[in-house]
Amino acid sequence: GESVGLHLPTLSVQEGDNSIINCAYSNSASDYFIWYKQESGKGPQFIIDIRSNMDKRQGQRVTVLLNKTVKHLSLQIAATQPGDSAVYFCAENKNTDKLIFGTGTRLQVFP
Amino acid sequence: DAGVIQSPRHEVTEMGQEVTLRCKPISGHDYLFWYRQTMMRGLELLIYFNNNVPIDDSGMPEDRFSAKMPNASFSTLKIQPSEPRDSAVYFCASSFGVGSTEAFFGQGTRLTVV
Numbered sequence: 216g217e218s219v220g221l222h223l224p225t226l227s228v229q230e231g232d233n234s235i236i237n238c239a240y241s242n243s244a245s246d247y248f249i250w251y252k253q254e255s256g257k258g259p260q261f262i263i264d265i266r267s268n269m270d271k272r273q274g275q276r277v278t279v280l281l282n283k284t285v286k287h288l289s290l291q292i293a294a295t296q297p298g299d300s301a302v303y304f305c306a307e308n309k310n311t312d313k314l315i316f317g318t319g320t321r322l323q324v325f326p
Numbered sequence: 327d328a329g330v331i332q333s334p335r336h337e338v339t340e341m342g343q344e345v346t347l348r349c350k351p352i353s354g355h356d357y358l359f360w361y362r363q364t365m366m367r368g369l370e371l372l373i374y375f376n377n378n379v380p381i382d383d384s385g386m387p388e389d390r391f392s393a394k395m396p397n398a399s400f401s402t403l404k405i406q407p408s409e410p411r412d413s414a415v416y417f418c419a420s421s422f423g424v425g426s427t428e429a430f431f432g433q434g435t436r437l438t439v440v
Contacts, residue, residue: 257434258432258433259419261427261430311425314371316371319369
């Protein structure tokens with residue numbers, strides 16, 4: 216079936232470096248792709264989304280890139296901080312009202 | 327606003343018992359979602375409501391699971407009878423508007439069935 220999945224289960228980066236979290240998706244009909252952050256003991260929190268007709272969108276310290284040719288989505292975090300340590304999920308919205316989440320990547324930031 | 331409020335935060339119950347999880351969405355939000363999170367399966371959408379009406383319950387695993395939304399400010403997810411494989415963190419989320427990509431999640435209920 217259609218799914219959204221992640222390449223790397225754990226990513227370790229040094230504080231101050233840039234982080235890149237990747238996601239592969241299989242449904243090319245999705246309208247939006249979204250990144251969520253989940254800290255330990257909390258629910259997921261919206262970070263940024265990108266519409267399917269775009270290939271790049273920037274937020275505060277974060278950039279999402281969409282490559283529809285290879286069905287790949289990435290989240291770039293600039294100057295990674297300890298507070299960025301969390302599990303990151305990509306999700307998709309197929310012009311419906313529900314979000315389908317991928318399996319998540321754990322980002323660990325060390326000093 | 328206090329955000330999405332779920333109760334209880336933790337629930338430990340014996341196999342075969344009935345479990346009821348509760349959720350209060352953000353005021354004004356017209357969509358409410360119930361998700362289940364496990365290490366093996368990640369975040370799974372169980373059911374969602376629009377204006378208190380269930381729209382899609384295709385993610386509900388079995389007839390043992392049921393969800394209701396009697397009004398715009400309250401929803402329940404019930405498991406009867408509970409089984410050890412139901413152990414997971416259950417999240418409630420709410421959002422506003424059609425096709426919204428920003429869902430607001432509660433803190434979750436960690437359910438352990440022994």
